[in-house]
Amino acid sequence: MPQIKIYQEDEIPSPSLRIWQVFSSNPFAVLGLWLVICLLLLTVFGPLIAPYTAEQQDTQALLLPPSWDPAGTVEHFLGTDDLGRDIFSRLLHGAHLTFGMALWIVISALSVGLVIGSLSGMMKGIKSSILGHLLDALLSIPSMLLAILVVAVMGPGLENIFWAVGLALTPQFVRSTHLAVREESQKEYVKAAILDGANPLQIFWFVIMPNVWETIIVQTTLAISVAILDIAALGFLGLGAQAPSPEWGAMIAQGLDNLLTAPWTVTIPGATILVSVLSINLVGDGLRTALAPR
């Protein structure tokens, strides 16, 4: 016997489901999400589906234009660079460097920032102040300067950029966590929980944190896009990934010499960066709207 619908809705959607409903009603955000999923897959499986290795040189096919150009060939779908390396394959190999590295950096910065930020947010007085402002000096140093300093000490290289970008991102996480925790802990429901006799750890984890996550998630998507742009910019300046590396910014730097003769060696990696960052920002934007209190 078919159930008769008495109520308009079968159940009241849980908060996370509600967020998802708002999020998925925004087509741009969903598009961004799909792109991000694709990127994630490419980061993991990119090297497997790439037709060539990143450094394989085909000296018979130097500076071949992309396949849609009359002079291009299908073997090299996005053309080749000045050493005859397949740009499509290099992009696939590079996803793991640029995007994977950005994720890795953000996860590390997030964990460190979360710990320091929540500690300082839960504490009171001078200790909280010192912890909260400990990294403010770093926050005022632009990430490029920090990278220059790191390169001066450790030399250029993708691994060293980890420290530069990570150090630049951590204070933001500290700050936003600190502020969010502090703001929440002054609210009445937290006071109610204290009066109920919850210990500080319980208050932090079961009472405050569920309400802080939202801020942090938005901050994280922002940070990923910033990290990608920073890694690529440093690769472009020659301070990050070095010459043969297929990191996207370094690819642009290597294509720079052929900007006038073979613009695709610059435009294609550039467009790839743009699309990746844009898709992350679309997701971030969608999340922010979905999470916004209404």
Add this chain to the structure above:
Amino acid sequence: MGKYLLRRLNLFVATSLVLAGVLFYTTGLFPVDRITALSGIVSPSPAQVEQVTELYALNKNTPLQFSAFLQQRLSGDLGISITSQQSVSQELMARLPATLELANVAALLALVFGVPIGILASLTQHRLTQHAIMAMTLTGYSIPVFWLGLTLSLWFGVHLGWLPISGQINLLYEIEPVTGFILFDTWVSDSEYRMAAFLDALQHMILPSITLAVLPFTVVVRITRSAMLNIMNQTFIRAAEARGLSTAKIVLRHALPNALIPVLKHLGIMLGPFASYSIIVEVIFSWPGVGSWLVSGIYQRDYTVIQGGILVVALLIMLSSILIEIVHTATNPISRKELYASN
């Protein structure tokens, strides 16, 4: 207010100290001799070694060394450049105006175009316009600035041949640096080529300033829009509407001044990324500013230049972000109530 200012000053001093400490610590990590890393003198003579050791208290303990280091840097002695053997502070002062000029022009562009578009985005009922503006800002926010600069110079410089893509001015013009601001200097110079030089400098300014303005522009648009949306729902606006004021008057007189306050605040937050972007833009357009100087400093492993440049630029950014914060507090009655709150 006085107490508040004192606290800001306190914070500034504390962060500067931390910054100086970080720099002091890294000087020891540079892969060169400590005497060279501090003073910039390559293969110093015994007399110079003694002098530098004396100046930086190198034979004393670390706290004393740090205080000597601070004294030297505070007195404006940043050492000499390892590659050119000229005073770092002089090189820096020669290049700072170019950077400030470019940054100011870009910021001006961002505000002049960003605020009206932000208002438009908040007021328009037309969905397409709204979407177009938001898509534009999101793209502007996501675009890698080096790629944007390259693409612009490729199109407007090389293919169309409209605009110069490199440097501040055609080098044939010999302009005596008075202030270091090239637009000003060409304007007041007594050279017979004054006008031509001014126009040339203006043309050289266009592409770099537009490239640099993209990031602050998008941020200004988004913040203005959200602030306006927020404010237009407030009761005092509805009261104004009820009094029958025209929309233009409501927007310009009542809403906009309040909407600009968060814009100001975000400008302060954005200074860091903005400086990063300006370094890249200077490199792409060979702009003779601090950014390109620092980057060539790192290519040449010129440790005194790196150290001095980072110190001064970071101090400038800290100072201006605190200034912006003070202005923000002074103009914003709501945030003033937090003046005396803890933290």
Add this chain to the structure above:
Amino acid sequence: MSQFSIRLLCFTFGLLLIACGQQKVPSGLVYCSEGNPETFNPQLVTSGTTIDATSHQIYSRLVDYDAQTGQIVPALASDWQMAADGLSYRFNLRSDVRFHHSPHFIPTRVFNADDVLFSFNRVIQENHPYHFVSRTGYPFFQSIGLDKLVRQIEKVNDYQVIFHLNHADASFLANLATDFAIIQSQEYANQLWKQKTPERIDSDAIGTGPYQLAKYVKNDHIRYRRHEFYWGPAPKTDVLVFDITPRSSRRLAKLITGDCDVSALPKAGELPVINEHAELRLEQQAGLNVAYWAFNTQKPPLDDVRVRRALSHAVDRQNILRAVYQDTAVEATGILPPASWAYQPNDSLSDYNPAKAEALLKEAGIKDLAIDLWAMPVARTYNPNALKTAELIQADLANIGVHVNIVSYDWSVFTQKLNQSDYDSVLIGWNADNSDPDNFFTPTLSCDSVISGSNRSKWCHPDFDQILRLATATMDRSERTELYQQAEAILAEDVPLISLAHAKRLALKRTDVTETRVTPFGGISFADLKPMKVLR
């Protein structure tokens, strides 16, 4: 700059409407150069960048090379005689040569024998007060052993000097005509000595050349002004600017937008662009140069000749010619280029044979070899893109299981770091300073040049040195050719370096600049250059 955008500007900035007529632009010439000069005295360096910026602009020499005929022609010396035994050279000097005036120095006398004595004694006499003012030494002169060759320089009167030699040397005059043998002012040196700033003689340069140094901004530009009292035909432009632009694509872009009139060292891959732009022209000439990969023969495992031979078999030079030079070079069969009169085709050079290379490495008992490869960051005449060459070599050597780590720094510190460091191998080359074949051997491979640092292989071979000495002691060309071929054979046997290519000399210019001249050797000269543009 198109008329359209000028009008656009006038429109935008309405207040300037009146001013937007035809604008007066100063007459001058902008040359896009590839890097910072290390100093303003070519005696102290072997780097082409420094020579371009100084030698023919600021200074003059006793004798010059005529680029067209290859003959030695008078410059500051109006004529000269060689003694019959070849042991002394008498120079008669011009009496109408004036030094530059600068804010720091106003010459009170014209150029005379004292200046010649000062300029050369500074180099060859270790007890000369100015000798150690240079921190870098005098690499070219040390490598050719000028201090051992010249016994004494005698001043006969104000306008006559005699160089007394210890032994006859066929390349002596040619060496005096090189870009390094410039004349500085003794009066200026004395003044600086009194002011206790002797090092300024090499930075605030004073010379007798067609242009005088006006301003140098590191990483940005060098500005020269016309020398009013230049002894030769007056230069045709008032102002000469070197716009320092390390990246070659940027130089090309500046040339297209009109920010430069002449541009140095285009990359081979950019040549197709020139055909698309009617206002650009390429000047080229077969060059006297060689690009090579030098091994540090004093450092294991590269001190083992079998390892060096193995590496020479592993590199595919044809591939490098195709990818890096793109038909602007010929494959090197030895160190001498085909444009030299002592050149003979040489097939003893090792062929591309990875299997043989692996066998040689096995024989030497080397496994998991990893070497550093230093590559210049900027384009040089002999190698327009050393980093790319390095990447190709890296891929080639990966095939025989050798790992290559590419090392590079900004150009102005590259040579400095190279001189100080214990490198494994370096991609570099040599651009001849004169047409004498000795210029390819003695400065780059003799035992003396190990000390001066211009021998990048740090390779000293007594038999080889002996052959070079014999070759300069005779004036007979066929005998010398024979000896230089013997020298080439030793190189092919011992492989202190692998010659890669001899490149054409290229320069790009806008068609509104007349009378450029690309010479097969030495630095660029702007004395005759004339831009036609007055209005833009």
